[in-house]
Amino acid sequence: MTNAFRSFGFLLTVVTGLTPTISAQSSVLSDTADQRALYHFVRSAAYVSRRSAELDQKNGTGRSLRNAFSQTVGLNDKDSSDVFAVATELDAQFASVDAQAAAVIASAKRTRTTDGLIPPPPAELLTLQQRKIALISTLSQTITARLSSSAAAAVSAYLRRGKATSQPPGNLVGAGSN
Numbered sequence: 001m002t003n004a005f006r007s008f009g010f011l012l013t014v015v016t017g018l019t020p021t022i023s024a025q026s027s028v029l030s031d032t033a034d035q036r037a038l039y040h041f042v043r044s045a046a047y048v049s050r051r052s053a054e055l056d057q058k059n060g061t062g063r064s065l066r067n068a069f070s071q072t073v074g075l076n077d078k079d080s081s082d083v084f085a086v087a088t089e090l091d092a093q094f095a096s097v098d099a100q101a102a103a104v105i106a107s108a109k110r111t112r113t114t115d116g117l118i119p120p121p122p123a124e125l126l127t128l129q130q131r132k133i134a135l136i137s138t139l140s141q142t143i144t145a146r147l148s149s150s151a152a153a154a155v156s157a158y159l160r161r162g163k164a165t166s167q168p169p170g171n172l173v174g175a176g177s178n
Contacts, residue, residue, distance in 0.1 A: 046088045082148065090139070097131055
């Protein structure tokens with residue numbers, strides 16, 4: 001299970017290739033690339049939370065996935081619970097915007113012009129895109145405000161380690177197995 005989880009860090013590093021940092025003194029991330037890395041971290045943490053809950057219901061093994069995540073990031077039990085709670089809440093906000101955008105796109109695809117073409121994207125889609133960008137741009141402030149300084153520091157250090165080594169901390173041999 002641990003090796004499979006480590007592929008999350010690899011994905012985060014490969015997709016973003018960044019060194020995002022979160023600090024109480026400077027709650028704004030340095031650039032959009034850092035915001036993207038934090039966005040992927042939040043979405044992944046929420047996935048781990050959902051998947052571990054499913055495993056708990058299925059066979060009671062969700063704790064091992066939560067522990068692997070916590071150990072990889074460097075969180076204690078309290079901070080880990082806080083990260084999962086904040087990530088789940090933020091993920092629900094992103095999912096809501098994504099679902100609304102999907103509905104707008106599906107509706108637009110059903111509508112055709114007189115020539116049989118799909119019309120240009122509706123203005124509502126731009127509004128939803130701007131809302132998602134605003135959510136992403138406030139990730140650092142939200143995490144800094146909602147997590148303890150030790151949890152924010154652990155997340156920041158985890159994301160920096162991924163960049164510094166160009167791969168996630170730990171052994172990737174066998175990642176994806178289990």
